[in-house]
Amino acid sequence: MPAGGRPTVRSRRLGTALRRYRETAGLDQPDAAEAITKSVSKISRMESGHTSASGLEVRTLLDLYGVEDADERTRLLEWARKSNERGWWIEYQAAASSGHVDHVALESEATHIRAWEPVLVPGLLQTPEYTEAVIATGPKCFPSEKVVELIKLRQERQQRIEEGGAHFTAIIWEPALAALASEPALGTGQLSHLLEVGKRQNITIQLLPTSASLTAGMSSAFWAFSFGAETNVEAVTLDSAAHTNVVEAPEALAHYVLVFDQLRSEALPPDGSAERIRNLLEDGMPHKEVKT
DSSP states (O other), X not given: OOGGGSOOHHHHHHHHHHHHHHHHTTOOHHHHHHHTTOOHHHHHHHHHTSSOOOHHHHHHHHHHHTOOOHHHHHHXXXXXXXXXXXXXXXXXXXXXXXXXXXXXXXXXXOSEEEEEESSSOOGGGOOHHHXXXXXXXXXXXXXXXXXXXXXXXXXXXXHHHHTTXXXXXXXXEXXXXXXXXXXXXXXXXXXXXXXXXXXXXXXXXXXXXXXXXXXXXXXXXXXXXXXXXXXXXXXXXXXXXXXXXXXXXXXXXXXXXXXXXXXXXXXXXXXXXXHHHHHHHHHSSXXXXXXX
C-alpha cells in the first residue's frame, strides 16, 4: 500500500495511465487481472492508486495493452519503482495540508509548470516577506513555528525552479501587482524580485492587463503540470479556502489547457510585462498599457 495508507501522487498517476491504456486496448479489469494472476479488486485498487504495482506487473500489463513506446514504458516503470518512496516534502506534512503536499509532489517532478494567478503572486515567485503576509491574512491563525515551516517549504520549492529543474510560466492579472505597488514596505521587494527572476531562462512571467477583466474572470487560480519531454498537461491543481484539489480527468485537463492558452494570448509578452512591473515599481500606480 502507498505510504500513509492513501494514494500517493505517483501511485495515482501510474494507476490513471494503466487504466487509460487498458480502456484504449478495449480490455476490462478481469482481462487485466487474469494477465497478472491477481484479483479484479487488485486491478481496481492499482488503477485508483490505493495499491502499489510491481515492475513485473506493470511490464505484463503494458505488454497486454500493446504499449510499445520505450520512453513511456520506462516512465511508468519508474513511477512503479518510486510509488512508495518518501519525497523531500514529506517532512512538511505536519505543516501543510494533504492537498498541498500533493501539489508539491506534482511540482517537484514536473518538467513544465503553468500557473494562472488573478489575485496573488504565485508561490514560486514570492519573497519570504510576501509569503508571511499572505499566511497572516488567511482565515487560519498559525503558530509562529508553523509559519516558519510553511515559508521554508515555499523556499525549497523555489530552489528547484532556480536550479532550472523545470520551466515555469506564470500569468498574473495586473491588479494583483498594482495593489502591491500601493504598499511600498511589501511591494517594493516583491516587484523587484519578479523583475530579477523573470530574467532566468526557465521562468516566463506575463501580466494580463487590467482591461482584460472578462478573460480574467474565466477561471480562478490554477496550476498545470507536464512531465517528461512532452508539454501535454497531465494534472491540474485548484486551491480553495479549505482544500487543494488535483484534477486528472482528460476532459477537464483539456478545458484548463484552453483557458490557459486564452489567457496567454491576451497577456502582455514577457518584455512588456517587465516594463509594466518597472512602471509600477517606479511610481506606485498602474500605467497605461504597454503597446505590444
